[in-house]
Amino acid sequence: MNELDQWFTATILPHDTALVRYLHRAWRNTAEIPDLCQEIYIRIYQSAARRKPDSPKSFLFATARNLLADRARHESVVMIDYMHDPDALGVLRDDLSPEHQHEAREDLIRIAAAFDRLPESFREIIWLRRVEGLSQKEVARRLDIKEGTVESRLGRALLALSHSIAENVTEPACGEHLEEHEA
Amino acid sequence: MNRIANEEAAARWLARRNSGHWSSGDEAEFTAWLESSIAHRMAYLQLHSLWERTAGLKALAHDSGRGVVPRAGVLLTRATQRVTRSEDSSRETDSSPRWRQPRYTRAIAAGVTTLALVAALLTFSLSRGDRYVTAIGATQTVSLQDGSQVTLNTDTSLRVELTDAERRIQLSRGEAFFSVAPNKQRPFVVEIDGKRVTAVGTQFSVRKLENDIMVVVAEGVVRVELKDHRDATLGTGDTARSNVAGISVTRGQDAAELLSWREGWIRFDNIALSDAVAELNRYTPRQIRIRDSSLDNLHLSGKFRTNNIESFLELLEKGFSVSVQQQDEDIVLSKR
Numbered sequence: 001m002n003e004l005d006q007w008f009t010a011t012i013l014p015h016d017t018a019l020v021r022y023l024h025r026a027w028r029n030t031a032e033i034p035d036l037c038q039e040i041y042i043r044i045y046q047s048a049a050r051r052k053p054d055s056p057k058s059f060l061f062a063t064a065r066n067l068l069a070d071r072a073r074h075e076s077v078v079m080i081d082y083m084h085d086p087d088a089l090g091v092l093r094d095d096l097s098p099e100h101q102h103e104a105r106e107d108l109i110r111i112a113a114a115f116d117r118l119p120e121s122f123r124e125i126i127w128l129r130r131v132e133g134l135s136q137k138e139v140a141r142r143l144d145i146k147e148g149t150v151e152s153r154l155g156r157a158l159l160a161l162s163h164s165i166a167e168n169v170t171e172p173a174c175g176e177h178l179e180e181h182e183a
Numbered sequence: 184m185n186r187i188a189n190e191e192a193a194a195r196w197l198a199r200r201n202s203g204h205w206s207s208g209d210e211a212e213f214t215a216w217l218e219s220s221i222a223h224r225m226a227y228l229q230l231h232s233l234w235e236r237t238a239g240l241k242a243l244a245h246d247s248g249r250g251v252v253p254r255a256g257v258l259l260t261r262a263t264q265r266v267t268r269s270e271d272s273s274r275e276t277d278s279s280p281r282w283r284q285p286r287y288t289r290a291i292a293a294g295v296t297t298l299a300l301v302a303a304l305l306t307f308s309l310s311r312g313d314r315y316v317t318a319i320g321a322t323q324t325v326s327l328q329d330g331s332q333v334t335l336n337t338d339t340s341l342r343v344e345l346t347d348a349e350r351r352i353q354l355s356r357g358e359a360f361f362s363v364a365p366n367k368q369r370p371f372v373v374e375i376d377g378k379r380v381t382a383v384g385t386q387f388s389v390r391k392l393e394n395d396i397m398v399v400v401a402e403g404v405v406r407v408e409l410k411d412h413r414d415a416t417l418g419t420g421d422t423a424r425s426n427v428a429g430i431s432v433t434r435g436q437d438a439a440e441l442l443s444w445r446e447g448w449i450r451f452d453n454i455a456l457s458d459a460v461a462e463l464n465r466y467t468p469r470q471i472r473i474r475d476s477s478l479d480n481l482h483l484s485g486k487f488r489t490n491n492i493e494s495f496l497e498l499l500e501k502g503f504s505v506s507v508q509q510q511d512e513d514i515v516l517s518k519r
Contacts, residue, residue, distance in 0.1 A: 005228055013232045038186055041225045104501040108239045112262035115240065116255045127252040129201075130237040131244050136202045147202070155198035159190060162233050 004049060011056045012044055017110065019064060020169045026068055034166065036071075040064050114164035122157035129154060185222070192216065193226040197234055242494045312344035317357070320466050320490060322445065330364030331371065336390075336444050337466045337489070358390035360401075360445055377410040378425060387417075388442055398423045401438040449489050456481040459495075460516070467492050474517040478505060 001009070019040065023033045043063050044053075053059035115123060128134045128142065136154075140147040196213055199205065217224050243253075243261040253261075317323050317335045324334045327343060329350055335341065339357025344350075350371045352361070363371045365384025373380040373389045375396045380389050385403025389396060398407055400417045407423050407430055408414040415430040417423055422441065423432045440450050449466070451459050457479050460471045466489040473479070481503060487495045496514065499505040506519040 001228075001231075005224070009228055009232050013229065016229075035186055038222060038225055041229075042221050045221060045225065104497060107236060108242065109259065109262040111233075111236060111239060112243060112258040115237075116257070116259050120252075120255075123255070124252045126237060127240075130234075131240050136204075147204075151198045151202045152195070154201075155191075155194035158197060158230060158234060158237075159194040161237070162190070162230060165233070 004045070007052065008041075008045055008048065012041065012060055014107075015057055015060055017107070017169050019060060020166060022061065022064060023068075024169070026065075036064075036067065040067055043067065110165055110168070111161070114161050114168065117164050117168075118157065118160055121153065122160050125150065125153050125157045126161065186226070189220075189222050189226040190230070192223065193230045196227060197230050201234070238493055239497065242488075242491055242497075244491075312342045312351075312353075314340070314342045316340045319468050322447070329366065329369070332362040334360040334362075334445050336360070354389055354391050356391060358388060358444075360386070360388040360442060362386045363403075379406075379408040381406045381408065395425045397425075399436070399438050399441045401442055443486075444489060447489050448486055450486045451484055453482050453484050455479060456483060456516075459483060463487070463489075463492055463495060466490070469512055469514060471496075471514045471516060472510075474515050477518055478516060481505070 016037075019037060020033060023036055024030060027033065027036065040060070040063050044060060047053070047059075047063075115126065118126070124143070125139065128139045129136070134142070136147055136150050140150045143150070196216065199209060200213070217227060240258065243258050315323065315325055315333070315335055317337060317339045319338045322334060322336055324332060325343075326332050327345065327350075329345055331350065333341070333343070333352070336358040339359055340355045341357075341359055342353040342355070344353070346369075348369065350363075350366075350369050352359070352371075352373045354373055354375045359373075361371065361373065361382070363382050363384050363386065367383055371382045371384075375389065375391050378396055380387070380396070380398055382403065382405045385405055386401040387403070387405045388399045388401070390398075396407075398405065398417060399422045400419055402419050405417045406414055407417065407425070409425060409430065413429050415423055415432050417432060418434075420435050420438050421432055422436050422438075423430050443450055449462060451462075457473060460473060464470050469492070471492070483498075483503075485495075485498065492514075496507045499516065500507050504519040506517050508515045508517070
């Protein structure tokens, strides 16, 4: 990973959930959202290769809004909500540490929830490799399968985990429920 | 669709890169793939970030045991409980201790009894007592023949010698907690480089530092004696630390908190990052190093699992402006 990759991972990707939520609110055709995300990320990355934005989160949502506006111009069907203001959705709050910490917890909850939804064999492979820290070889021995099978299963398991997270971002994270109860 | 194909390719590359088999040919092919399209790169970065974040699941491993994959629904419950708990950590008491007596403890205890019998049959002592050693990150509780119990903390080595006149422990490394069976005729003595910590019937811990020792008394009365016979008497809740000037005693401490390592916890109360790191490093072979001296001023509080350094690092990254990087086997902290 080069320096720009690291910047992108540390600065832009943590807002993934907020971005997907914004797109769900602002764009009717939810099937297009993964592609929109991809397009937004590409724009951000290319722009940051020239010059990194001063406030990445604002830049991310400005880019999202611009893309939606571009798309809407080319669509024959007019999207009523496309200009939905990210500010109005409260996604542009500053990254003060309490919110930051909350996001980290929320992220863990999201991953845990997505993990729970995976089929047994995917849960198993992620657990052994990532939580118990076994090597591919050790996992192969334990499950009595070929190393190549472990490798391809791990790849598919990660992809499934990623999709499982993406499909459920519109549901509030459980942390939010909890905080309401605790208040 | 293009995006889906890219994601699948990214997943294959990620799994391959972490497979333990990665040739220079793979590297060249991967780089070519990554460079050929920015969409490839985006797909890879997203999946790579998720791969990194799945390490956070370690915080939810609890004591389910190795090789036991949690059933569907279990992790989410744990994750949400963890939110409740971390927001309420001040009055947290964990009702189920993390460590259970390892299966071999009983075998060792049985072995101790057998050894003691053999020793009694022989009229002379062939060995100088029994030796107990724990690995880094491990704890172990041993029942002694006199009814006392010893809990060894991480990376600890001690020798037990029970005679009619005295129960003697030689602590050559690390830290141990002693729950001493009362017996006025046979004092219980812990020796560290000529320093002696003596008890009759009580609960206390002794930790060997480079040149000094640290004693925490959970219950009863304990006497600390240096080589030059200077001494101090400690009661419940007292802690003592030997140093060049003698023995410094602090009264009225929360001994249970100071001894929470027995349940697998470590507690920091507004201590410097460097001290917290030194403490955590005792529990893991992977060492944390601080690269920026400007971080020395950072003070933190909190309660962490000794077997879960990740949650500590996660807090540093998310809550403070500290960047955490893996360097070979070590973890390097620098200012972000």
